[in-house]
Amino acid sequence: MSARWNHAIVVGASSGIGMAIARELVAGGCKVALVARRESELQTFATELNGRSIGSPVALVYPHDVTQYEEVPALFQQICHDLSGLDAIVYASGVMPQYAPEEYNFEKDQQQIEVNLLGAMAWINQAAERFGRGQTGTIVGISSVAGDRGRGGMIGYATSKAGFNAYLEAIRNRVGRLGVKVVTVKPGPVNTPMTEALDRSKKPLLIEADKAAHLIIDGAKRGKNVVYVPWMWRPIMAIIRSVPSFIFQRLKNLNS
Amino acid sequence: MSTAFEQGTLPLHADAPLVTSTAFETRMLPSERLERVWAWGMADSAMSYVYRPTTVAGIRAVFELAKAKGRTIALRGAGRSYGDASIRSEEISLDLTRMKRILEWDADKGHITVEPGTSIRDIWQYTIEDGWWPYVVSGTMFPTIGGAVAMNIHGKNNFAVGPIGDHVLSFDILLPTGEIKHCSRLVNTGLFHAAIGGFGMLGCFTSITLELKKVYSGNLLVEPISTSSLAEMMKVIEERESTADYLVGWVDCFAKGDSLGRGLVHQANYLAKGEDIKPAQTLRVENQELPDTIMGLVPKSIMWRFMKPFVNDFGSRLINAAKFHSSRLSNHRSHLQSHAGFAFLLDYVPNWKWSYKPYGLIQYQSFVPKDKAYEVFMRQILLQQKYGLVSYLGVFKRHRPDNFLMTHALDGYSFALDFKVTDKNRERLWALAAEMDKLVIEAGGRFYFAKDSTLSSSRLHAYLQEERVQKFLSLKRQCDPDSLLQTNLYKRVFLSQNG
Numbered sequence: 040m041s042a043r044w045n046h047a048i049v050v051g052a053s054s055g056i057g058m059a060i061a062r063e064l065v066a067g068g069c070k071v072a073l074v075a076r077r078e079s080e081l082q083t084f085a086t087e088l089n090g091r092s093i094g095s096p097v098a099l100v101y102p103h104d105v106t107q108y109e110e111v112p113a114l115f116q117q118i119c120h121d122l123s124g125l126d127a128i129v130y131a132s133g134v135m136p137q138y139a140p141e142e143y144n145f146e147k148d149q150q151q152i153e154v155n156l157l158g159a160m161a162w163i164n165q166a167a168e169r170f171g172r173g174q175t176g177t178i179v180g181i182s183s184v185a186g187d188r189g190r191g192g193m194i195g196y197a198t199s200k201a202g203f204n205a206y207l208e209a210i211r212n213r214v215g216r217l218g219v220k221v222v223t224v225k226p227g228p229v230n231t232p233m234t235e236a237l238d239r240s241k242k243p244l245l246i247e248a249d250k251a252a253h254l255i256i257d258g259a260k261r262g263k264n265v266v267y268v269p270w271m272w273r274p275i276m277a278i279i280r281s282v283p284s285f286i287f288q289r290l291k292n293l294n295s
Numbered sequence: 296m297s298t299a300f301e302q303g304t305l306p307l308h309a310d311a312p313l314v315t316s317t318a319f320e321t322r323m324l325p326s327e328r329l330e331r332v333w334a335w336g337m338a339d340s341a342m343s344y345v346y347r348p349t350t351v352a353g354i355r356a357v358f359e360l361a362k363a364k365g366r367t368i369a370l371r372g373a374g375r376s377y378g379d380a381s382i383r384s385e386e387i388s389l390d391l392t393r394m395k396r397i398l399e400w401d402a403d404k405g406h407i408t409v410e411p412g413t414s415i416r417d418i419w420q421y422t423i424e425d426g427w428w429p430y431v432v433s434g435t436m437f438p439t440i441g442g443a444v445a446m447n448i449h450g451k452n453n454f455a456v457g458p459i460g461d462h463v464l465s466f467d468i469l470l471p472t473g474e475i476k477h478c479s480r481l482v483n484t485g486l487f488h489a490a491i492g493g494f495g496m497l498g499c500f501t502s503i504t505l506e507l508k509k510v511y512s513g514n515l516l517v518e519p520i521s522t523s524s525l526a527e528m529m530k531v532i533e534e535r536e537s538t539a540d541y542l543v544g545w546v547d548c549f550a551k552g553d554s555l556g557r558g559l560v561h562q563a564n565y566l567a568k569g570e571d572i573k574p575a576q577t578l579r580v581e582n583q584e585l586p587d588t589i590m591g592l593v594p595k596s597i598m599w600r601f602m603k604p605f606v607n608d609f610g611s612r613l614i615n616a617a618k619f620h621s622s623r624l625s626n627h628r629s630h631l632q633s634h635a636g637f638a639f640l641l642d643y644v645p646n647w648k649w650s651y652k653p654y655g656l657i658q659y660q661s662f663v664p665k666d667k668a669y670e671v672f673m674r675q676i677l678l679q680q681k682y683g684l685v686s687y688l689g690v691f692k693r694h695r696p697d698n699f700l701m702t703h704a705l706d707g708y709s710f711a712l713d714f715k716v717t718d719k720n721r722e723r724l725w726a727l728a729a730e731m732d733k734l735v736i737e738a739g740g741r742f743y744f745a746k747d748s749t750l751s752s753s754r755l756h757a758y759l760q761e762e763r764v765q766k767f768l769s770l771k772r773q774c775d776p777d778s779l780l781q782t783n784l785y786k787r788v789f790l791s792q793n794g
Contacts, residue, residue, distance in 0.1 A: 043718075113319035116326065120385040124342065165326075173331040173342050 044177070044260070046122040048072045048115075049129045050105060050162050053080040055231030056181055057131030059252035062088065065097050067256075072118045075132070078102035105132045105158030115165040127177040127259070128166040130159045135196050135233050140295070148195035155199035160206060167210050170219040177220040179259050180207045184225045184267070187276045188287070191294035211264065222259040225276070226251055226268035241295075244271060322364050324387070332388050336377040337648060337655025338716040338748065341783060343369065343388035350394070351469065351501045357389050358471055358779065367781040370495035372442030373414060375435065377658040378748035379783035380446070380494060386781070389499070391441055397421055398502055405507040406464060411441025411500040418505075419635070420580050427507035428634050431459040435641040441500045446745040447492035447699055450638065451543040451563075454536050454693035458704060460491035461697060462506050468498040471779040475501065489770050492701040494744045496767075496785055497774040512566040513577030514631040515541070521622040525556025525673055525691075529708070532560060532693050540564045541637070544691030547615040548676050548712070556676055558691070559622040563637050583635040585642060595645055602650035606715060611687035651715055657748040659686075659728055660711035662694060667738035668708040675710060675731050682727045684720060686712035700767055701759070703743040711746065725749050744784060755788040764789075 047064050051057035053075035061071050065088045075081050081100045088098035099121055103114055119125045134154045136147045163178055170176030185193055186200030204223055211221035228234050228242035229251045239245075251268050258266030267273040279293070287293065328344040344366075346357045361368045369383030371390045382388070394412040401407070402425040407418060416436035418429055431450045433443065447460045456462070465479035468490055476498070478487035490497045522528040528544050535542060541563040550557045571577055588594055593601075605614055641647070648656060663671045672691075679685045690711040694704045714724055728749035735742070736757045742750055756764055768789070771778070781790075 110319075112326070113323050116323055117319040119342070120322075123384040168326065169329060169342065172329050173340075175331075 044069045044126045046070050046072075046119075046124045047127040047129065048074060048118055048122075048125065048162075048166075049131060050074045050158070051130065051132030051181075053077050053084060055131070055133075055233055056226065056229055056248050056251055056255070057129065058084060059248035060129050060131060060255060061098065063249070063252045063256055065092075069126075070097050070099075070122055072099045072101055072122055074101045074103050074105075074114075074118075076102065076104045105161070106153045108157065108161040111161040112165060115162065115169075119169070125166070125169065125176065127179065128162065129179040129181065129255075130162055131181040132158055133181065133183075133233065135193070137236055138192065138194065140192075143194075148198070151195035151199045152202070155196070156202045156206070159203055163206075163210060167214050167219065167221075171214040171217045174218040177222065177259055178207075178210065179222045179224060179255065181224045181226065181255070182207065184227050184272050184276050186225065187280050188282075188293070220259070220262055222263060223265045224255050224258070224268060225265065225272060226255075227272045229268070244269060322366070324360075324364060324366065330388070332371070332382050333374065334378050334380075334382055334655075334748070335375050335648070336657050336716075336748065337651065338657050339379050339382065339655075339783070341379075341382040341384040341388075343383060343386060345388045345390055347390045347393050351475075354389065354391075354394075354469055354499055354501070355473065357387060358469075358473070361387050361779055362777065368779055369782040370441075370445070370499055370780065372412060372439030372445075373437050375433075375438040375442065376446065376745045377656075378746065379787065380744050380747070381442070381782060383782050383786075391499070392439060395439075399504075402427070405509060406504060407507060408502055408504040409440055410502060411444075412439050413441075414439050415443065418507075419583075422507055423510075423513065423578050423580060423583060423634070426510055426574070426578060428510045429459075429505065430456050430462040430508045432638045434639065436635065436639045437642070440503050440505070442495075444491055444500060444503055445493060445495045446743075447697075447702065448745060449692075449694065449704060451541040451561075451692060453704060454542065454695050455540060456508075457695060457697050458492075458699070458702070459505075460488075460699050463491060464504040464506055466490070466503040467501045469501050470498040471775040471777060485770070486774070488698055489700040489767060492699040492703075493767070494701070494784065495782065496771055496780050498780070508565075510565055510578070510634070511568040512571030512574050513579065513582050513633055514566060514571060515563040515634060515637050516566060516629055517561060517563045517632045517637055518627060518629040519622060519625050520560040520562065521619070521626040522560055523554060523557050525558075525676075526669065528556065528558055528560055528691060529669060532691075532708075535560075535562055536693055538564075542693055545618070546676075546689035546691050546710070547619050548679055548686045548689045549612040549615050550619070551680065556673060557619055558689070559619065561637075563632070577633070583633045585636060585639065595643070598644040599646050599649040602644065602647060603652070606650045606687065608683075608685065611685075615687075654716040654718060654721075656713050656715050657724070658711055658713050658746045659731065659749065660709055660743050660746040661731065661735040661740050662703055662705055662707060662709040662743065663735055663738050663740040664705055664707040667740070671734045671738045671740065672708070672710045674734055675712075678727060678730055678734075679712070682723060684714060684724055684727050686714055688713040700763065700770075701744075703741045705739075705741055707740070709743075729754075747784065747788075750788050752788050752791045 047069050049057050049061040052061045052073035064071050073081050085098040085100045089096045166178050182203045183200040185197050186204045189197045207223045228245045230247050254268045324344040330345045331340050332343045333340045348354050366386050368387045368389050371381035371388050374381050391412040394410040396410045399408040405427040415432050433448050443459050447458045449458045467475055467477050469475050476483050520531050532542050539562045544558055544560045546558040692709045696705050732754050741758055
C-alpha cells in the first residue's frame, strides 16, 4: 500500500537534497513546510514553488536554525497547525566541513554532531511522538553511506551519521509497530553544495539531487526501512562493512 | 486539568501576526492531549487536542483556554456523524461524553432533562420501564443528545413526528461569549430554531429537556412489505403514511432493468393501550436489549470479521439479492418486535463499520421534494451503476418539513447510500457525489450535515440559498464573535472558497 502524503515538513529545505525533495513533494500535490536557517534562500524557493500553484500557498516558510533545539516543540506544533495535519517529515539538514589530512578540530566535530544528529533528534522526537499517537505517518532521515564505516577522513561526519542511523533504528523499533514508517536514507555522493568542495575522484556514482530526491520519496512511500541512493550502494556497502578493521586501516583510498 | 487552563491565560488574539518562535510558544497546547479523532465512517480523521470536561465550568475553562491560545474548538459527542462534523484538525476537540447526567425525570409528563453527553441509550433505558420512549431516535442508540439535537436528527418516523427538534421543550446553551441562554418556543426563539440543527456552531448545550412518547407495550407490530421497484416502494409508503407510525425502505442498488430500485419496506406501529396483555414485562430493559450472540452461538462482537469478506461489489450484490428474495417469503407476515430491536438496526452487529476497513465508508444522503423524488433517485441509482460505484446499503425514508433554520427535511423522500472508500476510488466517488448533488440541487433538494463528507461550499449555498446562509452566519457572529467554534465540516462548506 503506497502512502498518500498531503502535508509534509522538510527540514533543511534551502538547498541540496532537502530542496529537491521539497520540490518533488510539491509537484506531487503535497503541501510542504520549508524549514532552514537561511531565510532569504527559503523565501526565494517558496516563491518559486508557490508561483506555479493556484489558490492557497503550497509551500510555507519557517526560518529556523536546527541547533536551536528548544524552539522545536512550539515550531513543530505551529507547523502542524498551519498545514492542518502532517503525514511525513524529512530531516535533510546536514553539514560536512573538510578536514586537512592531519587536522583534529573539535569545533567542526561539534558542528556536525549538532546539525546532523542533535537537530535531527529534536525534530524527529516530536514527529515520532505525534505519529505514534496517531498510529500513522512517515519519518525520513537523510543519513549517508558514510555512517556505515568510520572512515579516517571524515571523523565528525561518519560519527554523526552512524549516530543518526542508530537513532533512526531506535525510533523505528519504538513506533514501527504502531504503524509509523521510519526510513533511513543512505545516499552516496550527491551533486549538492555540500559535496561541491570534494574532488571528483571522491564522488563515485555521483547522482543529481533531483534524481536522488525521486529515489528517496519512492523508497519511502513504498515503506522501505533503509533506502540506499542509488541502490548500488547497498551491495557495495555490504562489502565495505565486511572488510576487517586491520585491513580497513591500510586502505588509503577509503580513509582520505 | 486545571493546570493546563492556568497556563492558558496569555492574551493572544487569533489573527495577530505571529512571526517569532516565542509567539509560537504562547500558542502551544499540551502535546500529551494530542489524539487522533475519527470521523465515524473512518474515511477521515484529525489530530486534535482533546479535552473531556465533566461540568459546565469545565466547558467554560476550555472556551477560555481556546481564546487565550488563539485556537478554535470542535464540539464532539459520541462522534457518530459519518463525516467531518465533529473533527477539527490541529485544534481543540471538546468531547462531551463525560457530561451524561440525567438531571430531571418527570414520569407523569414524560419530560426528561439531561446533560448533552447523555446518549439515546441512556435515555430509553432510564424511561422505558415507566412506559416512555423517545419520539425520535436514530438507527443507532449511541449518539449523544447534544449531538442529536445539534444535527436535528430524524428517525424512521420523520413523516409522522418531525425531527428530534420538534420534541425538544427547551435547552440551555453556553455561548462562546460566556453567556448561558435558555431557549424554548417562548424565549430566545430565534436561537432555539437555529441552534437545533446548528451543528454545534453557535454554542454548547449544557442541558436539554425533551418530551417523550407514552407507549403501552415494549413491542411494536412490524410488517415487512416486499417491493419489486422504486415506484412500488413509493406507492406502498404513500398508501401507508397516514396510518403507519414508522416506515423505512431498503433498496437493492445493484438490481437493474425492471427490478431497478427493488427492495423492502418495513412498517411498524405502536400497540394501543390494552393490546399488550403484559406491558410491565415487555417494557423491561432486558426484554429490549439486543442479543449478544447470533443464533445463540456466534458472539456478535466478532461478526464484523465474518462480514468483511462480503463488503465488496461481489459479496454485496449477493447479499442484496439474497435479502430481496428472502423478503418475498416473509412478505406481509406481521410480527412483534421490541422498540430497541426495530429502531436500532445498526446496532445488531457491533462495530459493523470495521468490515469496511481499512479505508472506511462514507454515507451520501439527499432529500428531494415528493414530486421530483422518483426521477432523482432513479437517476442516482443509474449513476452509481454507470460509475461502477454501487452503494452496498440503500435506505429510503419519507420526510416532512419543519421550522428549523438549517433543516435538512422537506416534504419528500430521502435516500441514504453507504459507499465503501478505497485508496483508488476516492476521487471517482467524490465525482459521483458531485454529479448526484447536481440532480438534488436542481430538484430543490437538501443535504444533511450528520452524514455529509462530500458537499462543497458552492453547492451548500445553492441548496440552502443565500438568505438562509447569511441569516445563520449573522447569528454565528452574534453568538460566537471570535469564531471559536469550528469543525472541518464548517470549514469545508462555509469557509472554503474552492468549488
